[in-house]
Amino acid sequence: MTTTLRPTGPLRTSADGARSRPYEVCVNSRPVGTARIETVPEFGRAVGRIASLHIEAADRRRGRGTVAALAAEEVLRGWGCDQVMITVPAEATEAARMATALGYVERGRTMLKDLPADPPPLPADVTFRPVTREEYDAWRVKDAADFARSWTDRGLSPEQARAKAEDSERRFLPQGPATPHTWISRLVRDGEPIGLLWLGRHEVEPGEHSAFVYAVEVDEDQRGRGYGRALMALAERIALRAGERRIGLHVFAGNTPALRLYESLGYRTTAVSSSKRLL
Numbered sequence: 680m681t682t683t684l685r686p687t688g689p690l691r692t693s694a695d696g697a698r699s700r701p702y703e704v705c706v707n708s709r710p711v712g713t714a715r716i717e718t719v720p721e722f723g724r725a726v727g728r729i730a731s732l733h734i735e736a737a738d739r740r741r742g743r744g745t746v747a748a749l750a751a752e753e754v755l756r757g758w759g760c761d762q763v764m765i766t767v768p769a770e771a772t773e774a775a776r777m778a779t780a781l782g783y784v785e786r787g788r789t790m791l792k793d794l795p796a797d798p799p800p801l802p803a804d805v806t807f808r809p810v811t812r813e814e815y816d817a818w819r820v821k822d823a824a825d826f827a828r829s830w831t832d833r834g835l836s837p838e839q840a841r842a843k844a845e846d847s848e849r850r851f852l853p854q855g856p857a858t859p860h861t862w863i864s865r866l867v868r869d870g871e872p873i874g875l876l877w878l879g880r881h882e883v884e885p886g887e888h889s890a891f892v893y894a895v896e897v898d899e900d901q902r903g904r905g906y907g908r909a910l911m912a913l914a915e916r917i918a919l920r921a922g923e924r925r926i927g928l929h930v931f932a933g934n935t936p937a938l939r940l941y942e943s944l945g946y947r948t949t950a951v952s953s954s955k956r957l958l
Contacts (some may be wrong), residue, residue, distance in 0.1 A: 682706050682746035684714060684754065695720045698758055704734060704747045704887060711738040716751050718758060721846035723839045725955075727755035727914050728764045732774075744777055756957050762834070764954045775951065783953035785932040786833050790946040794890075799914040802909050807864045810875065815856050815863060816873060822894060823848065829931055834954065851879060851893065862917050866897075866910055873901040878912045878917050881927065883949070889925035891919035907937075911944055 684702040686934045691699050697720040704712035712734035719726045729751045755763050765783060767774045801807075810818065830840035831860045856863050860880035865872040874897040881891035892914050897906045918926050928946065930937050 682711075682743050682750070684747060684750045685710075687713075693720075695944075697722055700754075702751075704732075706738065706743065711743055714747055714748065714751055716754050718755075718760065719764060721843050721850075722762075722835065723842040724869060725760050726762045726764060726835075727758060727760035727819060733759065739773070744774070745781065746907070748777070748781060752957055761957050762839075762958055764952065766950050766952045768950050769948045778953055781955070783955045784834075785951055785953050787929055787931045787952050788938075788948045789883060789927060789929050789952070790941055791889065791949050791952045792944065792946045794915055794919055794924055794926055798910040798919050801912055801916070802905070805866055805868045805873070805906070805909055807866050807876075807913055810856060810863045810865050812856070814865065814872070814875075816918055818863075819848070819852075819855075833931070849853050851881075860921070863920075864913065864917070866906060866913065873898050874906050874910050876913055876917075878914050880921075883925075883927040889927050890914070890921065890923040892926065892928040898955070907940060908944070911940070 683705050685705050685708075686700055687703050688701045693699075696716050699717035701714065702714045702716065703710045704714055712732070714732045715730040716726060717728050717730050721729050725753040729748060730813065731749070732744060732747060734747070752763055764786075765778060766789075767778055769788075776808045826847065827837070827844040830843055831837055835843070852858050858879075862876070862878045864878075864916065866874035866876065876892070876896075877894035879891050879893055880888055883889050883891065883892075892911070893905065895910045895914070897904075897910065915926060927949075928941065930941060
């Protein structure tokens with residue numbers, strides 16, 4: 680039996696050059712599932728994504744998904760991509776095993792937490808305030824560089840990482856600190872800033888928004904004193920005040936201390952993002 684992808688719609692190209700196309704997964708021309716393939720413009724035009732891949736229950740455990748994923752990778756090669764990304768829901772254990780067998784490497788995970796009714800307390804010796812414009816400008820330069828470096832450390836080219844950093848700023852901070860649904864705060868002790876929190880609002884699941892922690896940073900000379908936990912408490916306080924009921928974040932693979940902190944605070948993994956090189 681032969682498993683193939685059959686287009687079910689036209690190849691669409693958006694104004695920014697991104698491509699996407701839907702497919703049926705077929706076995707000897709019999710539909711057994713669906714797939715959607717696209718490029719990821721925020722990383723540049725050479726990164727693609729298997730946006731969805733579904734095999735009907737009766738046809739699972741027969742290698743259909745594996746062959747369909749390989750066929751999708753071949754489509755992306757034809758589009759000029761040299762890297763492919765996927766996101767697997769945390770509960771999809773079979774899909775996660777298939778991804779590992781195909782050579783995908785975890786790059787990070789999305790985590791969510793249901794907020795309590797009452798905000799958590801802050802340590803007695805700290806308070807917070809909005810960033811000044813001068814603080815914001817200095818922080819954005821450093822944050823963009825650190826963000827791009829975190830992606831080159833995970834396999835992207837410098838050009839792809841820079842494109843991702845620039846796209847993130849355009850999407851999430853188009854008006855700087857005045858961007859709607861954006862809170863950039865300084866944690867302060869004895870009048871001196873010791874940390875920074877960037878909280879926004881993000882679609883963490885299709886059609887569902889929540890507060891989202893984009894950045895949490897403790898000044899280097901203040902680390903190891905529990906201020907990371909204080910910043911996370913501050914994030915919950917701001918989110919509740921804004922009327923949010925859930926809060927999410929993304930943590931890069933390998934950042935074990937941050938992952939353990941978030942788990943201890945009640946965050947749960949909802950999806951794992953992985954990628955592989957297309958040779």
